Amino acid sequence: MSIFVNADTRLLVQGITGREGEFHSAAMLEYGTNIVAGVTPGKGGQTALDGRVPVYDTVADAVGQTGANASCIFVPAAFAPDAMLEASAARVPLVICITEGVPVLDMLRVHHVLKANGTRLIGPNCPGLTSVGEAKVGISPGDIHRRGPVGLVSRSGTLTYEVVQAMTDAGLGQTTCVGIGGDPIVGTSFIDVLAAFNADPETEAIVMIGEIGGEEEEKAAAFCAREVRKPMAAFIAGRTAPPGRRMGHAGAIISSGGGGTAESKRSALEAAGIHVADSPSHIPRLLHDAGVG
Amino acid sequence: MKLQEYRSKEILARHGVPLLAGETATTPAEARAAAERIGGAVVVKAQVLVGGRGKAGGVKLAATPAEAEARAGDILGMDIKGITVQTVLVAPAADIAKEFYLGLILDRAARAITVIASAEGGVEIEETAKTNPGAILRLPLHPLLGLQEFETRRIGFFLGIPADLRRDFATVMRGLYAAFVESDADLAEINPLVVTDDGRLLALDAKITLDDSALPRHPDLEAMRDLNEEEPSEIAAREAGISFIKLDGSIGCMVNGAGLAMTTMDLVKLAGGEPANFLDIGGGAKADRVAAAFRIILDDPNVKAILVNIFGGITRGDEVAHGIVEARSQLHREVPMVVRIVGTNSDEAKPILARANLITADSLDDAAAKAVEAAR
Incomplete structure (x- = not known):
């Protein structure tokens, strides 16, 4: 599936x-x-x-x-x-x-x-999605994927490829990889995708790649604490981003009031029991530690 | 894109919001002449895009044209949070009886334009949110219908607008909403909106931030950009189609993709270094854009090493490598360069980079560590 x-x-x-x-x-x-x-x-x-x-x-x-x-x-x-x-x-x-x-x-x-x-x-402003071995829709490079048990959801493009490549290299394949897009208003949220992965019998573990700006990762963390019992690992980009500046993606901005920081998202995820990697390359190990693969 | 106060007021005035516009001045003599034309007491206000200019001494009252000239002399050239004041706004002074905060924001969580109103005007709304959150009304508007009359009435009653000014308040609210929508803003605020001693409702200060994605359809608003307050390197980057933000560190970063660019900065920090910039070169990484990116990075004298991180994906790694080598040969300054290219044809890229004596790395962690080492 x-x-x-x-x-x-x-x-x-x-x-x-x-x-x-x-x-x-x-x-x-x-x-x-x-x-x-x-x-x-x-x-x-x-x-x-x-x-x-x-x-x-x-x-x-x-x-x-x-x-x-x-x-x-x-x-x-x-x-x-x-x-x-x-x-x-x-x-x-x-x-x-x-x-x-x-x-x-x-x-x-x-x-x-x-x-x-x-x-x-x-989307918009997204790389699309790939159900590995079945259909690739969008602009992701097809050959980085490998079929396996992990579902991946991300706000980013090339950062997603980075994580997928690291997983594939470590022998951890994917069911579907979804890029939801880097804009302030996107059609499908983290929670929508997490709920779908949670209901998908073939997806045994979930990786979530977030970044600074907005509150979607915090809301997703609360959702995971409530609903998701599958092993998870996460990464949040933008710990070094200055406040008030739009970091490429229209949605990647720490508000001048201090909302939407990487730290806030990281602590929300950790409070929900989700391990957050310091580097994308650590994600396969976090998944292995959680008994995946 | 943030607009200066006087630009924001121009837009609001166009939509019927009552305010005391005033005139801008770039010299004390101009400020004096403006004060003479206005007549009576004036306020001289630094036009800078950073907050807290009042506390920094950038807003002064002047009773006479001579005083306006002197105050403008104090303020022009003043440094406010790293920005040198180049323009002041000279506006009629108002006797304030009551102050309000009135703003519209693009509310990501509600997926709506949301009204923010508070009877505690004159202070930053973030401050009120901390000290007295109950004093704030948040009202998301319908995305298709927009502002309705009943909502305007509700906001007016919440703020305690005097009965004889309710009609004027509706004009302000409608004007603010129209300004927001028609200029594709993501923030428009009047702070303070005041009732004067003689019973007028006026916008005394205003701030509008525009959605960068919508600027192509608003050339008139794009022309309001204040280049004085932007880093020259950021202006050059925008013209080259590169997303760039200058930071204070010593390791220049050139990356394709915004999320990966932020991650590269984070890993430089994790490896014990400090990133000198955020730079997303966009898709394709063509030779001319790579060259422009290198020039922009190296214009910063703090840069001691450059880390190039390209996830080839659709782009072919060997083409990127050729682009990097070619661009590097034209540079005016030599610094160590660590290049990591992954994805399609990355194996073909390696000998090209090695022949050019570039430091290569397989993983991003390794690349960050090598860049930090090279900058020492």
């Missing part, structure tokens, strides 16, 4: 004929992801990726013709809110938005509408 995407996922890609969309769609196909359609307004009737994927003008057309049940969005930030709304309006149940730099007030409205429609949104 895995969460959110699997071998039955029928993926459509919004922005498939753009530079990023095409490049990453090719990598997804190579991984084995079942891409059934692409959408680029004005290019309906054409094909993408050497004739392998039909292109439609609208998401509604693509869903009607192919039965797509997930959409991955690669369009530029100015058009991403519209793309998310279009996918949701076409009743695509799962939308993954890779795009970085979406204005946050747009996200407030989009988040609200998608929630009301019952659409699960992952």
Whole structure:
């Protein structure tokens, strides 16, 4: 088992004929992801990726013709809110938005509408997710993964790859790795993913990678203390980040009032009985110590 | 992006919020001329983006134009938390009968724009939150409907706005909300909002912070950026499309990805060193951007070593290695460089780095330790 995407996922890609969309769609196909359609307004009737994927003008057309049940969005930030709304309006149940730099007030409205429609949104500003050996959606490098018992959830991109690589090198494989995104407002929270891993029989242990800013890690810690009985390990980035500065990710900012620090998150996790690593490379050992692998 | 008080007031005034705008001045003579045009007593206020300028002596009353000139002379050039004051705002003084705090924030937890109001105006809201949390009203607004009249009334009653000023308060509240939404702010606050002795409701001070992601659609607001208060290196980085924040340590960091960049800084610290910067070079790590990143890092004379940490992933490691070697050959200053490249084609990257006499490392922990050692 895995969460959110699997071998039955029928993926459509919004922005498939753009530079990023095409490049990453090719990598997804190579991984084995079942891409059934692409959408680029004005290019309906054409094909993408050497004739392998039909292109439609609208998401509604693509869903009607192919039965797509997930959409991955690669369009530029100015058009991403519209793309998310279009996918949701076409009743695509799962939308993954890779795009970085979406204005946050747009996200407030989009988040609200998608929630009301019952659409699960992952991202924006995220690397996507990989159910190892079944489907890779987004921009993660496929070859760092190895199938195994650990579920991973993270707010980051390359930091996630770092941790996945360390786990794979140590012989600890993964079920699904989910990047929820580094923006202040994202569709799927740590708690949503933790709950899904908690309910997934194949996921035996969970790794959570957080960073400074907001209170999501603290809330997740409280949730884990209440609900999760699987072994866990965590890492929090940004112990050396100065307050009041946006550290690359729009959401990674310690408030000038002192909220959202790495220390606050670390102590919340430790209070919930979760071991927090000083370095990403220590995570496999923490998992081994917890009896995993 | 933070806006100066006078810029924030410009935006609020455009949306109908009543305030005493005043004029900016960059010399004492300009301040005097402004005070003469305004007439009567004025306040001379340092325009800096750091908090606590009042306590630092950056806000002074002046009864006459001559006094305004003298006070501006005191304040201009003053250092407030490392920022040299280059501009003052000269604004009409007001006799304050009552002060309030009124703000809107992007509330991540509530996923809403939230009103924050307190009858304890003139002090920082974080302070009130500590000393008297019951005095604060937090009211998340509906993300699609926005501010409603009943909410405005509720906030007015909570604050104890005098009955004859309720209509004016509604104007302030609507104006603040419109300013927030139309400028894509993530913070807009009036502190204090005052009732004057002669019964007027006025915004005496204002602060607006904009969502950086929305700036591309607001070129007029982007033009309000105060370059005087930014590190020259941070300006150069922004122009090169690099996310960069200067810090005080000696180990320059160049990393792809924000989370990994923070982690690299943390591991430098864990290895006993201090990071000189946060730097996310973004995807691809192309040669010209690598070169720009090196120049920005090395412009800081404190930098004694550079740690490059690239998780190749989609990017090919050998291409990154070529980019690093090429960029390094054009640098004006030599410091030890520790390079770690992982992911696709990282094995092909190693001989390229070794030929260029760069220190290489396999793990991030090892790379951090080597960089700290090299900076000694």
